[in-house]
Amino acid sequence: MSGMKTVMLLSALTALFMALGYTLGGSGGAVIALLVAAGMNLFTFWNADRIVLSMHNAREVDAGSAPEFHSLVAELARRAKLPMPRVYLIDEPHPNAFATGRDPEHAAVAATTGLLSMLSREEIAGVMAHELGHIRNRDTLIMTMVATIAGAISMLANFGLFFRGGHHENGNGNIAATLLAVIVAPFAAMIVQMAISRTREYGADAAGAEISGNPRALASALAKISGRVEMIPNPVAQRNPAAAQLYIVPVHVSELFSTHPATEKRIAALEDIAQDMGPPPVMGAPRTSALSPVTAPPRRRSALDPNRR
Template structure:
């Protein structure tokens, strides 16, 4: 997706936020909404990583606390020509990962312990390379800003249902306008959010496959994570659905209303890339960093820093 298209879609989200403010508060409401949107964007620019990481109770790790996981990310960052990002772990059984930060110099990547214990080393490398692909493509700031504004639109729409007043002369018309606004605005925000996120996922898959050098390992990881995401609840996404676009796979819902392309389509694109490059299929046995013969079983992995049995 071109930078100009992204700017246009972000502008559309801001305009939608202002329109909702105008519907609920007139011209004054529109001005307040514009100021709030500008303030949110400025705050998000400087604090995007802190917002997302604190939301997930992520803890930073280093070469001593998680040597193999940290070393894997370090090697991939070097291959991608990126500065070393901060590395985080989330102690959750839900298998997923994300990247955040305003630019490559201030980036962070995170993975759940559920993901590390589920995948082989090659698959974990594919997933973290995908996240570094987002960093390399400078997607992380945009995705966090979009999630922030879309969440604010939904919140303002909910407030509008309870706090919108109207004058006696136009009361009925105002009530109808308010109902339309609070129904249409979140749906429109979701459409814009999907337009931004879906193309960026394909781009990160391609970049991740190039960084890791193994498109089929990433394809295999996507299949496993998708199955796990459907079975294991994600409490953060349940509390804040706008955060769903940050993850490598969607946490629920049909393709029509998902911020991600269908996992099957992403896998097909990666398989096509592997066919063009002649990449070998991933081995069914576990790698040196993941000695579990059947990755879906919840035994300890060498990448699992908790060493759970």
């Protein structure tokens, strides 16, 4: 059902783009707009991961430079039956994580050092399982396509407003249609983009609960992260607001205009999943290892913190 909803919303977004192109330039305008969008999608398809990782100044780590974090991701990837993704760390106190890449064979996951220092091992496993869920569901490609088409709609609307808004020879009807198109189309695209993103987040939460086997750890992580994202600046999101859709928990805005469902609703859904699952499995290290308990103060360092001494 989630996949069908995404296909329907993506089709609606594409139809909206074509309709805007036709309104502004007739059949020729629609074809030109489609070609431009195809070029943008092709470029983004091949380069999205490099663009996103470079934007965050992410550094790749391996079993030698971040052994516990890397081994945890490897274990989760095996549980998810996915190829091992590239693993990155972002040296930022802001607690967050994301996945990127055009397909599971070319995927990468990234987490901030702030997230690793705040959460317990089980919570980190829940977060990274959520990101692997995005990869398994191919959300990274879907959301890249959605963002590109939505961006093309906004670009085309601005173009139409600037170059056609002042032409009066076609009559008031055409002027009204143009103004309606350039005002309504970007807003409608934003609504469709948010609907697709929210659908994919619920799906990734469910996949993360399945992969980690511990939905309550993911719920606990979401609660901790959402309580801190407003307190710790995120320079990348401030410079590039569109990056918010990447994160497991975005910087808070009103629920109406958020790319993610309300955290409280996500936690409630995870609690429902937990009711149907048995006890969580042990993730790699034995329970006697030095891990921060769920109830620990946020400042206590996790066993996965690469800066821990």
